[in-house]
Amino acid sequence: MLTIAVASGKGGTGKTTVTANLAVWLASQNVDVAALDCDVEEPNLHLFLRPVWTKTTPENVPVPEVDEERCLGEECRKCVDLCRFKSLIMMAGSVMVFPELCHGCGLCTLACPARAIREGAREIGVVRTGATAGADSARIPVVGGEMRIGEAMAPPLILAVKRTAPASAVRLIDCPPGTSCPVIASLGGADLAVLVTEPTPFGLHDLELAVGVLRKMDIPFGVVINRDGMGDDRTHRYLEREGIPLLGTLPHSAEAAHCYSEGRLHVDALPGFREAYASIWENIRTLAAREVSR
Numbered sequence: 001m002l003t004i005a006v007a008s009g010k011g012g013t014g015k016t017t018v019t020a021n022l023a024v025w026l027a028s029q030n031v032d033v034a035a036l037d038c039d040v041e042e043p044n045l046h047l048f049l050r051p052v053w054t055k056t057t058p059e060n061v062p063v064p065e066v067d068e069e070r071c072l073g074e075e076c077r078k079c080v081d082l083c084r085f086k087s088l089i090m091m092a093g094s095v096m097v098f099p100e101l102c103h104g105c106g107l108c109t110l111a112c113p114a115r116a117i118r119e120g121a122r123e124i125g126v127v128r129t130g131a132t133a134g135a136d137s138a139r140i141p142v143v144g145g146e147m148r149i150g151e152a153m154a155p156p157l158i159l160a161v162k163r164t165a166p167a168s169a170v171r172l173i174d175c176p177p178g179t180s181c182p183v184i185a186s187l188g189g190a191d192l193a194v195l196v197t198e199p200t201p202f203g204l205h206d207l208e209l210a211v212g213v214l215r216k217m218d219i220p221f222g223v224v225i226n227r228d229g230m231g232d233d234r235t236h237r238y239l240e241r242e243g244i245p246l247l248g249t250l251p252h253s254a255e256a257a258h259c260y261s262e263g264r265l266h267v268d269a270l271p272g273f274r275e276a277y278a279s280i281w282e283n284i285r286t287l288a289a290r291e292v293s294r
């Protein structure tokens with residue numbers, strides 16, 4: 001199984017369209033591919049792949065519930081002092097829990113000398129599974145997470161999406177944008193990453209941040225320049241200078257923008273894009289082979 005994370009330093013670079021188009025192109029080449037939407041705060045891969053969802057599973061994180069009868073109160077404070085997320089406070093001799101701050105690490109339960117803490121549950125969102133309706137011969141399994149409104153705990157839901165996804169020859173992960181914890185959770189375990197950027201100064205700035213994260217995580221990666229031709233050549237020069245593989249470019253065009261705005265796939269609507277994705281896939285395979293033999 002080859003797990004490929006599609007990421008970008010910032011939103012709006014076309015990361016989700018690259019994931020969707022690559023998935024459909026691979027399926028059309030009879031590659032066994034699954035698509036995972038790990039952008040659980042703003043999932044939109046389904047807008048392009050249009051899966052039929054067949055299962056929706058709530059995802060919970062454990063949160064402490066304190067039995068006041070057993071709690072030793074002010075003279076103990078172990079749980080309050082140990083919680084690094086400040087999810088517990090002591091107030092008038094009683095422990096108060098702020099479940100939305102709790103990371104479900106279980107440390108307070110373990111540390112309580114009076115067995116006054118038991119694990120409750122808090123729903124953070126849902127994981128959906130389904131498959132594309134099979135417009136292009138192959139059915140692509142799709143798994144996506146959607147966080148509850150107001151929820152801030154994305155990583156456990158992202159891990160649940162990855163756990164739920166079926167084993168397949170190629171797994172494409174649509175990562176959240178940026179470089180924060182949800183991105184790290186999405187990238188974890190990936191064999192390689194495809195960074196999608198656009199050739200603008202903003203795009204380059206955020207690409208450099210994303211490159212820093214991938215180098216720290218020691219994940220091999222290459223770059224796809226989307227909307228090539230709209231900005232300048234600084235991104236191309238940066239990749240050359242840094243020795244970063246350019247996996248491919250996707251042209252800036254009014255037709256492509258129009259397709260996107262209608263939720264249509266470029267590989268279905270614009271012939272030149274099929275060749276572009278064929279070339280991107282060839283370069284991904286070369287990069288993967290190079291990393292295996294490293």
Ligand code: SF4
Pocket residue numbers: 062063064082083084085086087088101102103104105106107108109
């Ligand atoms: S489970 Fe962990 S994060 Fe949650 S309250 Fe206990 S110590 Fe804090």
Ligand code: SF4
Pocket residue numbers: 066070071072073074076077078079080095111112113114115116117
């Ligand atoms: S560790 Fe247990 S006994 Fe101590 S303050 Fe917390 S809940 Fe109470």
